[in-house]
Amino acid sequence: MRPGKLVYQEFGERCPSCGLIHCTCSPPAPPPTPAQQTARLLLERKGRGGKTVTLIQGLVHTENEFKTLTQKVKQHCGSGGAYKEGTIEIQGDHRDRLAIYLQSLGYRIRKVGG
Numbered sequence: 001m002r003p004g005k006l007v008y009q010e011f012g013e014r015c016p017s018c019g020l021i022h023c024t025c026s027p028p029a030p031p032p033t034p035a036q037q038t039a040r041l042l043l044e045r046k047g048r049g050g051k052t053v054t055l056i057q058g059l060v061h062t063e064n065e066f067k068t069l070t071q072k073v074k075q076h077c078g079s080g081g082a083y084k085e086g087t088i089e090i091q092g093d094h095r096d097r098l099a100i101y102l103q104s105l106g107y108r109i110r111k112v113g114g
């Protein structure tokens with residue numbers, strides 16, 4: 001009688017880059033500096049009321065960094081906002097103000113849409 005096929009069970013987090021538990025990526029690249037990142041500024045109108053929000057997308061940060069940045073941006077604009085899944089959302093049209101502010105933090109800026 002042959003022994004049952006061995007089942008290898010693996011535990012651990014999958015690498016977010018290559019998707020493998022045993023990561024095959026080369027050593028992790030250092031996080032991009034602001035100068036290596038381009039913030040996309042978009043306007044979005046929500047719902048029928050047409051409430052305008054400014055979205056900041058395209059940035060690479062950890063969750064905590066994003067939350068800190070969201071706080072700073074909200075304070076700078078004096079407006080409400082939220083962070084969700086890689087996008088910072090600020091109430092109102094603050095693209096010009098945000099472009100200047102984010103540039104002062106070192107980011108490159110791209111305004112999208114009109």
Ligand SMILES: [Zn+2]
Pocket residue numbers: 015016017018019020022023024025
């Ligand atoms: Zn990997």
